[in-house]
Amino acid sequence: MVSRVIPVDPFDLVIFGGTGDLARRKILPGLYRRFWDGQMPPEARIIGAARSEMDEASYRAFVRDAVTEFVSKRKCDSELLDQFIERLSYVAVDARGEDGWEQLAGMMRDGVVKAYYFSVGPSLFGDIAERLHRFKIADDDARIVVEKPFGHNLETARALNATLARHFDETQIYRIDHYLGKETVQNLMAVRFGNMLFEPLWNAQYVDHIQITVAETVGVGGRGDYYDRSGAMRDMVQNHLMQLLCLTAMEPPSKFDPDAVRDEKLKVIRALEPVEPHDIVRGQYRSKDESYLVDVENKDSLTESFVAMKVHIANWRWNGTPFYLRTGKRMKERVSEIVVRFKEPPHSIFEEDTGQSANELTIRLQPNEGMDLTVTIKEPGPGGMRLIDVPLDMTFAEALGEEAADVPDAYERLIMDVIRGNQTLFMRGDEVEAAWAWTDPIINGWEAREDKPKPYEPGSTGPEEALILLHKDERRWRELRA
Template identity: 70%
Template sequence: MVARVIPVEDFDLVIFGGTGDLARRKILPGLFRRYLSGQMPVESRIIGAARSDIDSDGYRTMIKEAILEFGGEESQDSNGLDAFLAQIEYVPIDAKGEGGWVELAELVRNDVVQAFYFSVAPSLFGDLAERLHRHKIASATSRIVVEKPFGRDLESARKLNDVLALHFDEGQIYRIDHYLGKETVQNLMAVRFGNVLFEPLWNNHYVDHIQITVAETVGVGGRGSYYDKSGAMRDMVQNHLMQLLCLIAMEPPSQFGADEVRDEKLKVIRALEPIMPHHIVRGQYENSANGPSYREDAENPRSHTESFVAMKCHISNWRWSGVPFYLRTGKRLKARTSEIAVVFKPLGHSIFEGQEEQQNILAIHLQPNEGIDLQVTIKEPGPGGMRLVNVPLDMTFAEALGDSDVEVTDAYERLIMDVIRGNQTLFMRGDEVEAAWGWTDPIIEGWEARNDVPKTYSAGSSGPDDALMLLHRDGRKWREIKG
């Protein structure tokens, strides 16, 4: 099955921080793939803007090297790459000064969709927003894209929202979380709300518990100084895991529209109960044969920053009363995987001996292989009586849709195209971000007040033993972390 590609309108996309790592690894290679697919009009332009004092030819050379390195098989299309590069311009810019702004104003067109990607530190958001308006580059229909971290607590998030609100309406601001652009995350909504099979079971009458796991094999080497001021709670839980929790738990929106979906996600965050200290486990990886410790990577021998978090959450509403949500994320774990598992309750009564404890599980796999499987019970083939076995009904996208034809688009590609379309459904709203910080801040403040020290765990493991006990105390167990 070949994906149907719908071209977007003609646009000018300005990437502030256009020479940075994110632009080189994700944004521009993704746009190149959209260009090859026919989704990006040939009249559209990409304008890099950064401090580097190079010209457009020098920038095109830089981007060509980046696409050859990070662009995948598509980068071998030399004719397509040359044509794509011809649509790229560059302006040296001083975010806090006046250099380059007149030149940028002359380049950006007023009769096409305008999008400005703030791939820079949040401290520069206000400077960029103010200068875009002072130089009459942005208009009332322009769109801006801002990357996480969107604040480091509720107070800073509010200040960022206030700064952006001075120059842009909420409908112009796209707070990007690449997890929401993953094919399977969107399929989660399709599975829930597009099938009569699941939605009637999506409640505390049938669901025993839900597990959300985002596990990484890499440590913090190379970004240790940043991460040590953040930790897993700020870096992953407050945004990525919170968004996954909202999508799995939200009520059906009245329609599939941006505000309708985000209204329901906001209700989930506001219904989250405060976390009790004994319902959360912090961890920090220690050195092993697999590599250095977190403290060595962070170059902070006394660091108490967590590289792992596991927690038990409850949502106070009619649908989920009594259903625990178990969340965990960590670095230097045994495998790279992201998964949401909906574990249904055992049968009230089974006619088969030994089946009392067997449970159906709907597993949504986000990485490394996107797909969905449903664990069901069947009779084991062969003679010898009624022997039961659990098997997955598997839908891995590349296999189910045809490995050679299916196009599973990168998250950044999809989200950038949604910006051009003006579709905010998969982007966080300002009140949503503030509500998430409002729930997260007391947890972090509690750690600091108690001088909480993370539990150590071996690199390549499933995390601290205390995290296993979080479920064992409830008579449950984590699903195995496997790639």
């Protein structure tokens, strides 16, 4: 194995919820991949913490099975896996009791980075934070990682921030949104601010509109109870789509620095205008064979599994340029992408029926991460000036070959950023609260009106009304493909 990365400092990482599904599928396999790539120093240790009574050998077997299941065979080197497993320990702790905390305190070392991953429900954040301090497990340099949801509304988000702030400084809190760890999301900033090609055109004078789509082919499934309390707006728009909107729309920061980047994102959220009811479409997948209502307990649920909306940003850069957001379950295609549709040339010297259209930059987050730019060229061959649109495609897997295949997963990248103490790709408390301050009136509005979500066929592009949302503006969504 040839390392292409710089190892981080020695660390003790405690994963609360260390036997949970997120730890099994993402966190532990991601840490192994960082070890495989030479980024984890020999002195690093990973400590699983959960309520389950489990000895160290059993936990190591649990982790071995997780790595074997979720890491490619090419990277499952038996010798390296054995070395990784040796860095693992386990302690049974009661998040709301006293059991296990003294033992955990005795396991922590001085002189290394201490990080605590709260891979548990938000209701336990305060209990764990309080015990970390009471038992003197976390010092002033320790870092905590908290998973979404960051509250259910503005009131609960403020309460959650206040709870964490009682025990940790804002510089110690890492609110993780795995979308920000995706390679293409970070490439969005590189494309915008590292090239002169796009940034001069990245404004209302040249951009007609922007679409942000996060579509899933799966339904709510076993998450029905949670999802029915949140819906697509809380589960996806308030965090994932909001972050993509901010990175697309923000002003250039003075430098690539955590607070400089997050200050610019916060300005975007605060500049968002209220969304009118006629600019929102909510949907719920339903058919004879499959229905959202079958997956949830409340058979009269008005919770949306799909939402689309037109959003405006009240600032000089984007005045008059709409942003269309769309996300849903049981859609035709699994895709996350940002589409920047540029305006058409102000005057065409060609015949009207030549097929000329506007340029379009598509940034694909998943699957097949990459970008393509649609440009207009002359169709080869005789017969006059016939124009066609062709994509200049940069699919990372094709353009970068093996290097693209080895791009770190979002979770592994973000966890290593925690160890480095780099908060650039994590949300700040005021940013979370500002997002809820914009989201809450939208949700409260449709609840007060008792709006019913529009039905849409599973495996489709969503409700017909979502198509009309753009059609009435003489625009159309980028097509989802099966």
